[in-house]
Amino acid sequence: MRLRGAPALLAGLLWIAPAFAQTAFTPRDESPEEFVAGPGRDETFYTCTACHGFKLVAAQGLTRAQWEDSINLMIRRHNMPPLEDKDRAVVLGYLETAYPPRAPAGRGGWQNPFAK
Ligand code: HEC
Structure with missing residues (x-):
């Protein structure tokens, strides 16, 4: 029988398909309000999403x-x-202010929970 593997293959595909559907991004999963507030946030959000x-x-x-x-x-x-x-300046202004390089240590950086 040449097609012996076919049912297993089909079952495998049916099992994988929903996993792929799950990872597809829809903008409705997020809203601008979830992110750091600031001028240009909405513009940036919709540009990138x-x-x-x-x-x-x-x-x-x-x-x-x-x-x-x-x-x-x-x-x-x-x-x-x-x-x-003009839009580029708005987007850059927001990103620069809201998501600057993280401080390597100290406030806002990683804190050792055992150091207290
Ligand atoms: C035309 C489509 C498109 C738009 C619009 C877009 N991106 Fe991307 N971006 C991609 C793709 C494709 C990837 C790579 C695949 C992934 O990681 O999802 C990516 C990945 C990224 C990454 C991950 C790191 C990297 O270098 O791969 C960052 C950061 C990023 N984008 C920032 C932005 C920002 C900021 C904006 C809005 C100003 C934006 N993107 C808008 C298509 C886009």
Whole structure:
């Protein structure tokens, strides 16, 4: 019998399919209010969530120059439509203020829970 493996294969596919459906991002999973408040937050949120979750963005802590690079990368590699200068300034202003490089230690940084 040549098709002996077919039922198992089909079962495997049916089992995997919902897992893929689950990972597809829908903007409704997040809302701008969940993220650091500040001027330009909504604009930035909707600009970036056209393609992926904002958590991916909020997880970074970058300088303005690094945020520039990040946006350029989105444009170059991921076909993001280039922003107009005015919008770009708004988005960069928000990202720079809300998600700056994290302090390596001390307040806001990682704290050793056993050091108290
Ligand atoms: C046209 C689609 C698109 C838009 C719009 C977009 N991105 Fe991305 N971005 C991607 C893709 C594709 C990836 C890589 C796949 C992934 O990790 O989800 C990615 C990944 C990232 C990463 C992960 C690190 C990396 O370098 O791969 C960061 C940070 C990021 N994007 C920032 C942004 C910011 C900030 C914005 C809004 C200014 C934005 N993206 C808008 C498509 C986009």
